[in-house]
Each structure stands twice: as C-alpha cells, then as structure tokens.
Amino acid sequence: MFSVLQQVIYKYKHYSFIKHVIIIVLIIFTYFGYRIYVWANTQSTDNAYIDADISNISAEVSGVLTKLFVTNNTRVNKGELIGEIDDRDYKARLAALDAAIQACIKNIEIIEQKISIGKMRLEQVAEKLKLTKISFDIISIDFTRVQALSNAKFVSSKTLDDSKNEYQKVKTEYKQAQLDLDISKHNLQLLELEKSAAQEKLKELTENKKITLRSLQNTKIIAMVPGIFSNSNLAVGNYIVMGKALFSIVQDNTMYIKANFKETQIKNFKSGMKVKIVFDAFPTKVIYGKIRNIAPATGAKFSLIPPDNATGNFTKIVQRVSVLIDFVSPNANLVPGMSARVSIRTDQST
Template sequence: MAKGVRKIVLSGVAVAALVGGGFGGWHWWTEGRFIESTDNAYVHSDITVVSPKVSAYVREVRVAENQQVAAGDVLAVLDDQDFTAKVAEAEANVAGQKAALGTIASKLELQRALIDQAAASVASAEAEQRRAQQDFDRTRALANESWASKQKFETADADLRKAVAATNKARAALDAEKDQVGVLNASRVETEARLRQAEAALQTARNDLANTVIRAPVDGVVGNRGVQVGQYARPGVQLLSLVPLPDVYVVANFKETQLSRMRPGQAVTVEIDAYPGKRLEGKVESFAPASGSQFSLLPPENATGNFTKIVQRVPVRIALPHDNALAGLLRPGLSVTAEVDTRGSGDAPHVAGSVFGAVRPGQAVASK
C-alpha cells in the first residue's frame, strides 16, 4: 500500500515537473527570450541649477526648501543699490549725448544762415567788382584819349583790384562756411555713435538691475537650496536647484550584449524599488551616443599591455507617461528595474540618429 502511494506521489511530482518545465519553456520561447531587463536603472529629471548673473549680497530669499514654484516666480533678491546708481549714471550719459546732438542740430541751422550770409556777401562783392570794372574800363578809355589823368586811372585800377580781392575773399568765406557743414555732420555722426554706445550701456545697466531679482526659469520644486540672506552671490555659483516634477524619465544602463534587438518605441515595463508591486508602462525613447565609460572622468585606454575585456553599458532613456500611476511621487535618483520587450524588432537596422542619439521630431521608428 505504502509503495503504491509513494509511486503515485512520485508520478504526480514528475508530471508536475514536466508540466512546469513545459510551461516555463513555452513562456520563455514565446515571451521570456524577448525581454531584456536590468536593475541598473534610475529615475532622472532635467534639473535646472539656478545661479545669479551679477555679483551682489543676497537681500531676500523668498522660497523654502521643497517649495513648488512656477516659471517667473521670485526666488531671491540681491542688493541693488550699486546697480541703481549705474543706471542713473548711464541715463545721465544718454541725456548728455542727446543734448550734444541737439547742440549740433542748432549749429547746423546757424550754419545754414551763415552760408546764406556768405552767399549774399559774394553777390555784393561781385556787384562791386562789376562796377569797379566798368569804372576802370571808362577811365582807361578816357586816359588813352588824354581826357583823364593818370592818377584817376591808377585809382580806378586800384579800386578794381580791391573789388576782385573782396570777391575772392567772399567766395573763400562761402566755401569755408560750406565746409563747416561737413565738419558738423561728421561731429553729428560721431555723437550719434556715442549716443548708441551710451544707450547700450544704459540697457546693460538696466539688465544688471533687473538681474538682481532672481526668478524661476521653469516650473518645479526647489531643492538643494544653499542661498542665505547676507550671502555674497557670484555668477556661476549655485544658489538652488529646480526639479521639474512630475516630468521625470528613466535612464537604464543596459549591457552592450542586450542592445542588438532593442529599438526606440519598444514597450518597457518599469518597477520602482520605492513602490514595490507598482508597475509602470513606458517606451524606449533614445540611446546614449556612447557607453557610460566614455563619459567618465577618466575614459578607459585599452591600447595598453594589460587588457581585460569588460562588458560595457549604454544608457537608454525611457519615457514615462505623464498620467502614470505614480505621477508626482517619483523623484530623481530612485532605483528602477526596467524590462524592454524587444518582440517585433527583427533584424532591422537601428534608426540613424536615434539608437545613438535622440529620436528627431517627425522621424520614423523602424518596426514591424
């Protein structure tokens, strides 16, 4: 009896093992062999580091750690006394250059009147020269007939010479007055250039004054806030960071041997270690242009005598839907397990510019 029961139990175990093995083999053949997974994956986000554009002491800090802010909200205010003074100085410089332009315009108006006056003097001198010429001609004719004295002839000749000289002088004065217009126009061009320079300096001063109010460039949550009232802020020094939650994605570092059938657009199942049992559906978005080791501080140099082959990993960006079940709960840095379903990829080549770079807008994704 015991042998019969034992035989039945062993038979049942054998049947269960065969059924389990067959089911496992069927599952692997139909699905498992197409799944590429890794636990070397993390939640990421495009974190914005906020730094000042000008150097000044911090007067106010208007946000707290972990506070939600919108683009344009004031984060901090720097002391603006020096920048206000520079704006006033630049405004005065602009006003001075505009006044100089006004003065030149007035001089040009005056110069036109002086030119008209000089032209009138030329006309008067020419008329006097014509009169002197006529007197000279009459006196010379009379002197030739001995009807006029030599003294009178010499006087007429001197008057003619004086009239010619006066005409030449008047014409030279007219030319000088006309040339002065060119000088004034050149001075106006130079002053206009200085005015534009002063206006540019004024705009720069106003920009610096506006930059004393530090605003949020994007919507996000304040993090890593290191700014305090009284701190001396300098350009390039981080004040705080803005994390644009819930806009997050996953970067999974797959082995190079897992990439042969992986394509952009393939479905990905994502499980976050912080929320076990919650599985999210995403899609492969793009592949890094090089392996992670190439972007390290000291890239490997394999052209040495001591070479050991190491399987490289390539970062793969995985997009998550905005309305996923954990929207608003995911934080950059959380650990992830990612599984990519590579079914349907076939032997199609990688899409140019996507597997080793982001998919371009409007670009087709190779699939079957």
C-alpha cells in the first residue's frame, strides 16, 4: 500500500514538472515571437536630426549701429527692439522733404489763384469780343451801305472816308479782341500744365517722404518672430550693410525631426503614425512623436546637380526620402541639429 502511494506521488510530480516546463517554453516562444514580429514591422534609422524654423534677419537700411539691446542665445519676443542704426541722415532727409512738400503746396496754391484770375480774365475778354463783334457787324453793314451810296454819287468822298476809317478801327479792335481771347486761353492752358507738373512733383515728393519715413523706421532693428536670438556678431559701431544677414532667431515651438529613411523602408508609412525617438544626447530617454508628412521626392532630386543615370556608368544606390516628424511632447533641452534614432511601427493604425 505504501509503495503504491509512492508511485502515485512520483507520477504526479513528474507531470507537474513537465507542465511547468511547457509553460516556460510557451512563454519564451511567445516573447521571442513577439519580438520578432515587432522587429519585422519596425523601420528605424539613425540618419535623423532636429530641425526648426530659423529666421535669418537682415537690415533694410545701411548705417552705423549705435545701440544693441540683446546678446546671443537670449529669448526675444515678437516686436522686441534688438538694436538701432544711426538715423541722423534719414531725419535730415525727412526734414528737407517736408520743406520741399510745403513749398510745393504753396506753389500749387499760387498757381490755382492765377488760374482763377485767368478764368475771370478769359470771361472778360470773351465778353469784350462779343461786344466788339456786334459793333464790327454793325459798322460793316454801315460801311457797305455808304460804299453803295458813294458809287451812286449820293454821298461825298469825306463821308466814305469817315465810314471807312471807322470800319478799319472797329475791325482792328475786333481782331485784337480775338487775339486777346487766344492769348488768355493759351495762358490758362500753360497755368493748368504748370499746376499738373507741380502736382506730379508733390506726388513724387510725398512718395519719397513715405520711403524715407519707412527707412527711418527701419533704423530700429526689430525681432519679427519670437524665439532665441543667436548667430550674431553685432557690436556697437559696426557698419550695417542693407540686405546682409545680421543674426538668426530660432522660432519658438517649431522644432521637428527630419528623418531620412531608405526608399525601401517607407512603403507603409502614413501621416499621423506614432514614432519612437531616442537622442544621442539622452540615450536612456525615449521621446515620442508622429509623422507630419513624407517628402514628395528623394533628397537626390532636390540636390544642386541631380544625378543623371542615363549617362556614364550606372551604380545603383539606395535613395533616401525625408520624413518630417512632429514632437508629441518636446523636451526643453533639445536644440536644432541634435542627432537622433527614430523607430516607426508600420503595423499601427493612424
């Protein structure tokens, strides 16, 4: 009886051991199977780095830098004053333009007064011409009548001469009135042209004033975007050249990852996919992001001299495609240019 009991206990222990072994083997297979599945559905690259929107600021006017309020690697707000360029020349130019504009306005007022007088003069001359023509018409008729009577011997030669003299006098006055009218019209036209020229000059001076005023305003160097002021060699006394880059501003909240994957890796990539990021600077810390978009062409096609495989010997090279990745929760210690390793699970749903 005792020996039978020993056999049962031994058999039970033997089956229990096998059961535990099977469970352990299943766990190991499950673990490594999952790891293999994850590995097969994960694409990674260490050709990745942080990028950001960086504004390179240049001056819109030239001159000597007289004031500088910001130093490298400090935060600036949008509209914050960075420095000032010597504005004395621009102020002097603005004052000269103001004086020229006032003189031009005064000249236009004088011309307009002359035009008003000229119009009154024209009305008077036109009225005089009208009256002179009436007199001329009457005298012409009278002179024609006297000529007819003289031919018929009904009037004396003296009467004819008097009538003729009167006719010549009125005729001269009539022609003079016509000439005066033409001169008045011509003078009025000249005044109108002079006014138009003065108005064009005023318009030109006003535009020059706007440009000079803008130049004066641009002597103040302003931060156009918020961010970190950097890459500056500015110092008081430097001569600033218009259009030359003075400094850079790394814009706030614009950092992203630019990962260059092989063309064979991006088949199943989609916008919105979750991305695992590990930076060389923080190898034990994992940061997450998501795919923003995928470049429409390989990096080689955007190069200065794209490759032409139709000429010469051909060596096939796996191309790289840029994938932009946004941070889900960016780290304050990250800066543009840092290298990273990114991994993307291609079996995930977006």
